[in-house]
Amino acid sequence: MKLLEDRIRAEGRILPGDIIKVDGFLNHRVDVSLLRECAKEFGRLFDTSRITCVVTIEASGIPIATVCAEEFGVPLIYVKKAKSGNISDDVYSREIMSYTYGKPVTLTLSKQWLTKEDRVLVIDDFMATGQALNGLIDMLDEIGAELVGVGIAIEKGFQPGGAGLRARGINVKSLAIIDRADENGFVFRPQE
């Protein structure tokens, strides 16, 4: 998606440790009008008429998933990374390693809100190692819900998350895939 690639080129920064900072428009300060364009693009890439909900993982996936849920006219469900007093004890949970936080976190989802009748579009802002997404998809498998697809705003193509999900046979669409990021800038994978 050219609009997103252009924005990454203009405002993204590359930090040591392969960290790509896009916190001026995606995951700290957020340009919601850009997310709306991303949602429309996901609408072209997936058969959203089939889905019953958009699912993401808190916290940075929530803005884009919120806009997608509204765009497709379905509820948003965000999986929590810590058990809070706001959800019941009757939950699915799964421990994953968080790349962002550098420690294990527990994904938690109330059994009440997602069932085997659901057809799910997973949306996230970023994919690197894919650990959190794999944990979420394992949880959907356990529930028996249908995974219609996984839509990612920015995929780090030089990390194994995307290849791993595609090897699982999952319909992954990333709006911008960064294949290289170094002192010469960003190199994006060509896409149709």
Next chain:
Amino acid sequence: MKLLEDRIRAEGRILPGDIIKVDGFLNHRVDVSLLRECAKEFGRLFDTSRITCVVTIEASGIPIATVCAEEFGVPLIYVKKAKSGNISDDVYSREIMSYTYGKPVTLTLSKQWLTKEDRVLVIDDFMATGQALNGLIDMLDEIGAELVGVGIAIEKGFQPGGAGLRARGINVKSLAIIDRADENGFVFRPQE
């Protein structure tokens, strides 16, 4: 706001410890079309032509703040509750007690994205003791940003958060104020 009060009456649940569960439409599974109506109501309650950004605290405030930011045509900034690799070291931070998690958390905001030139509308899904919001507002004071107002979807009127903020002279508007919640159901504070 009648639409929100009706939804709380229909789907809200009251748990021991004064916990009000609205996780079927507000803070786990989210009805984004309801949030759009909330955003329009905030647009009537605040002079949103003056604001430069919408600010919230991760994670449960993000969906409603995302919709508000889009509605008012300004960026969303969400303050983080843990330092992640995605933001720089040059941050404002403030420790608060989280009512939701029952432990102290550190609010973190990159200095780059909010300055004394900003005029801020704070949006959150819930207010109980107001600890997180007071911490955020202290942070805005430190920055020197102007606080235009605080918009809350659901205020627990029997807890001290709202009264405390109003005593600070802050323009607080809550779309639904629950003054009592017990076995007889919800009692809402009358509003114009």
